[in-house]
Amino acid sequence: MHSTKTKQKAQPTIFVIFGGTGDLNSRKLAPAIYNLFLEKSLPADFAVIGTGRTKLSDEEFRKSLYEGINEFSRRGKTDKKDWEQFCGHIHYQIADLLKESSYAELKKNIEQLQAEWAQEAQVIYYLAVAPNFFPVIARNIAQHQLAENSDNSRIVIEKPFGHDLESARELNALLGELFEEKQIYRIDHYLGKETVQNIMAFRFANSMFEPLWNRNYIEHVQISVTERLGVGDRGGYYEGSGALRDMVQNHLLQLLCLVAMETPTNFGAEEIRNRKVDVLHAMRRFSAEEVRMNTVRGQYGQGWIEGKEVPGYRDETGVDPESNTETFAAVKFFIDNWRWQGIPFYVRTGKRLHQTASTITIQFKDVPHFIFPPETTETWQQNRLIISIQPEMSIRMQLQAKRPGLEMVLNTVDMVFDYKGTYTVEAPEAYETLLLDTMDGDQTLFMRADQVEAAWDLLMPILHAWESKRSLSFPNYSADSWGPEVAEALIARDGFHWFTLPVNNKK
Numbered sequence: 252m253h254s255t256k257t258k259q260k261a262q263p264t265i266f267v268i269f270g271g272t273g274d275l276n277s278r279k280l281a282p283a284i285y286n287l288f289l290e291k292s293l294p295a296d297f298a299v300i301g302t303g304r305t306k307l308s309d310e311e312f313r314k315s316l317y318e319g320i321n322e323f324s325r326r327g328k329t330d331k332k333d334w335e336q337f338c339g340h341i342h343y344q345i346a347d348l349l350k351e352s353s354y355a356e357l358k359k360n361i362e363q364l365q366a367e368w369a370q371e372a373q374v375i376y377y378l379a380v381a382p383n384f385f386p387v388i389a390r391n392i393a394q395h396q397l398a399e400n401s402d403n404s405r406i407v408i409e410k411p412f413g414h415d416l417e418s419a420r421e422l423n424a425l426l427g428e429l430f431e432e433k434q435i436y437r438i439d440h441y442l443g444k445e446t447v448q449n450i451m452a453f454r455f456a457n458s459m460f461e462p463l464w465n466r467n468y469i470e471h472v473q474i475s476v477t478e479r480l481g482v483g484d485r486g487g488y489y490e491g492s493g494a495l496r497d498m499v500q501n502h503l504l505q506l507l508c509l510v511a512m513e514t515p516t517n518f519g520a521e522e523i524r525n526r527k528v529d530v531l532h533a534m535r536r537f538s539a540e541e542v543r544m545n546t547v548r549g550q551y552g553q554g555w556i557e558g559k560e561v562p563g564y565r566d567e568t569g570v571d572p573e574s575n576t577e578t579f580a581a582v583k584f585f586i587d588n589w590r591w592q593g594i595p596f597y598v599r600t601g602k603r604l605h606q607t608a609s610t611i612t613i614q615f616k617d618v619p620h621f622i623f624p625p626e627t628t629e630t631w632q633q634n635r636l637i638i639s640i641q642p643e644m645s646i647r648m649q650l651q652a653k654r655p656g657l658e659m660v661l662n663t664v665d666m667v668f669d670y671k672g673t674y675t676v677e678a679p680e681a682y683e684t685l686l687l688d689t690m691d692g693d694q695t696l697f698m699r700a701d702q703v704e705a706a707w708d709l710l711m712p713i714l715h716a717w718e719s720k721r722s723l724s725f726p727n728y729s730a731d732s733w734g735p736e737v738a739e740a741l742i743a744r745d746g747f748h749w750f751t752l753p754v755n756n757k758k
């Protein structure tokens with residue numbers, strides 16, 4: 252997917268960021284664009300037009316981004332000279348996104364930049380706004396002929412893409428009427444993470460895994476994305492979402508698809524996305540009884556983290572004191588195809604848990620016959636492949652080996668590939684990769700309409716069941732725990748337990 256990337260882009264580019272004064276821009280987008288600038292991955296002629304309702308001058312807007320970059324960029328504080336060169340490319344437009352005049356003005360601003368450059372620019376419209384604005388912005392972009400040239404204009408849609416299957420279908424239908432699919436970039440920032448991209452390299456650039464990568468050798472798979480933070484100031488959004496919509500529908504299912512997909516025949520965006528959507532189609536849709544058997548929901552209560560008292564979810568700002576929204580979800584999924592029949596894929600995610608860590612664990616089946624006497628194998632453990640996505644970035648293979656000594660005693664050893672020890676270059680942030688791919692017109696790491704819909708379709712029975720029946724046990728886990736006890740039971744019933752790597756929480 253990245254083989255075609257060129258360093259210095261020739262074509263002038265304009266990023267229009269709707270929601271320019273928002274959190275996403277200052278934490279993620281502006282630092283990513285700035286880092287692309289430092290990497291010399293942007294063309295000489297580029298501009299960022301941020302829009303917002305607040306009255307700001309260009310200078311004031313630049314200052315707010317400067318602060319965001321200094322605080323959130325992986326490179327730390329900006330260098331004065333670099334910043335001075337960069338900030339002249341940033342512009343601000345005060346805009347009411349419900350008013351047509353805002354788009355007419357935007358058009359003028361884009362035309363003016365193109366006139367200065369004496370060239371047509373490619374324009375990337377980034378919708379970093381609440382989802383209820385997606386339709387009105389999309390319609391106005393089309394009505395004002397801001398994306399007429401389908402080779403030169405793209406529209407990036409942040410998550411959440413829809414609230415359920417029906418709303419996702421409606422949004423897809425609307426976008427499909429207004430734009431060509433090749434212009435639509437549905438973002439899932441997990442796909443831009445370096446370690447996530449490496450799953451495909453690992454699986455398909457090495458011949459040793461494929462023969463083992465199936466129900467004959469793998470016993471079960473775990474995908475765990477746990478977070479230490481609570482909902483913070485996003486309570487209003489999160490109340491209408493919950494862990495299943497916020498994390499499972501997109502990030503966790505995308506990880507699952509990368510682990511479970513068939514081998515693509517080439518590295519093209521369509522081929523890869525076809526193989527991923529095949530997985531979603533093959534996943535078992537649950538009956539009401541299966542939802543009861545295979546899913547667990549949780550909500551955090553009040554607790555202590557690092558000696559500080561933290562509020563329970565129901566006491567967070569913007570949250571209903573009797574909320575039924577889940578902040579933890581665990582599901583045992585099945586993929587009904589030849590490769591994976593009968594192999595459980597356990598996924599879990601939650602907020603205010605003991606550790607911030609995203610890990611995929613592939614546990615292999617045990618040896619068919621033990622030749623070692625029991626006293627040599629006290630710490631016996633089946634082989635595991637552990638892909639640690641963050642904060643540790645590593646892949647480790649857990650094997651049995653003889654402990655040095657006069658006696659035959661076996662213990663578990665790790666063969667580790669870790670990024671820190673192997674590479675000196677720092678991995679780019681997901682948004683850097685994804686913005687560059689958008690400029691390059693590479694949709695591999697973005698979700699296609701049918702993928703988003705298949706993911707919603709899979710989750711609808713769970714969403715229905717959870718919404719139609721209030722949880723009587725909420726809140727059912729405390730901050731700094733591993734979630735509700737029933738989540739342990741979900742996996743323990745099958746004789747397994749959730750795997751965790753020791754991770755330093757204060758990274």
Ligand code: BG6
Nearest residue numbers: 410440441478497498502609641
């Ligand atoms: C976002 C969710 O998509 O992903 C957040 O809305 C979550 O609730 C975040 O915290 C996690 O992303 P990351 O990159 O920090 O793992």
